[in-house]
Amino acid sequence: xxxxxxxxxxxxxxxxxxxxxxxxxxxxxxxxxxxxxxxxxxxxxxxxxxxxxxxxxxxxxxxxxxxxxxxxxxxxxxxxxxxxxxxxxxxxxxxxxxxxxxxxxxxxxxxxxxxxxxxxxxxxxxxxxxxxxxxxxxxxxxxxxxxxxxxxxxxxxxxxxxxxxxxxxxxxxxxxxxxxxxxxxxxxxxxxxxxxxxxxxxxxxxxxxxxxxxxxxxxxxxxxxxxxxxxxxxx
Numbered sequence: 686x687x688x689x690x691x692x693x694x695x696x697x698x699x700x701x702x703x704x705x706x707x708x709x710x711x712x713x714x715x716x717x718x719x720x721x722x723x724x725x726x727x728x729x730x731x732x733x734x735x736x737x738x739x740x741x742x743x744x745x746x747x748x749x750x751x752x753x754x755x756x757x758x759x760x761x762x763x764x765x766x767x768x769x770x771x772x773x774x775x776x777x778x779x780x781x782x783x784x785x786x787x788x789x790x791x792x793x794x795x796x797x798x799x800x801x802x803x804x805x806x807x808x809x810x811x812x813x814x815x816x817x818x819x820x821x822x823x824x825x826x827x828x829x830x831x832x833x834x835x836x837x838x839x840x841x842x843x844x845x846x847x848x849x850x851x852x853x854x855x856x857x858x859x860x861x862x863x864x865x866x867x868x869x870x871x872x873x874x875x876x877x878x879x880x881x882x883x884x885x886x887x888x889x890x891x892x893x894x895x896x897x898x899x900x901x902x903x904x905x906x907x908x909x910x911x912x913x914x915x916x917x918x919x920x
Contacts, residue, residue: 728896729771729775729918730771730896731771731855731918731919731920732855732857732899732917732918732919733894733898733899734855734856735857735858739802740786740843742784742786745814747811748816750815750816751815751817751825751827752815753785753815753828753829754812754813755810755811756810756812757789757813757830759789759790759831759833760830760907760910760911761828761830761831761910761911762828762829762831762910762911762912763827763829764785764826764827764829764842765825765826765914766785766825766844766859766914766916767819767822767824767914767915767916768781768783768819768823768824768825768846768916768919769917769918769919770918770919771919775916777823777824778819778919780818780849781819781823781848781849781854781919782816782817782818782851783816783825783845784815784844784845784847785814785827785844785845786813786843787813787832788832789830789833790830790832791833792834793835795811795812795813796808796811796814813830815827831868831911833874833875833877834874836881836883837883838883839860839861839863839882839883839885839891840860841859842858843856843858844917854920855919858891858899859899859915860885860899860901861900862900863884867903868903868911872907885900899915901914901915902915
């Protein structure tokens, strides 16, 4: 069953224990006010807070690694995330803990499955999940594959940032550029195409990101791989 149809008609079939995280995964967080300060001539803005979604990593500290592919096939992608600190004009934040996770080429997540929302059962594997600590430049780098897509969402990566003590600083998501010349168009859903694809402008996580804070820079091609870069600032 497609995710969109399930969200409309099938929540009851999962039982009460799954309803709360599922609903959180389908609506925008509205409890955290956006903050920004001006450093010099540039605006330094906190990344929007988003839901972890219905598929967060169950034990993120167990996956301290930079290569998160495991057995997943797909176009190579290097992800570089820079964490900045708004209270210091968005200068690099060293020692922050960064978790990422995303779906595979077919739109499935590890650690979940065997249910209506995701029939493929990957409950006992942990692909495309990882943790790194930012260096002196505030950066972490992951080797992964270009994410696929599933109904109701645009292409995206989940991110959870903690301070060095493990206190949560930000849960957010990364969007991909779309349209002519974009990597999303080149990948074309790994042959699935983009018919039924939800673009950023209609995605209920990214549709209000008017300043493009969550939009990454993505370069490269399907032959040599892609490079994604983004700065995510925390308060």
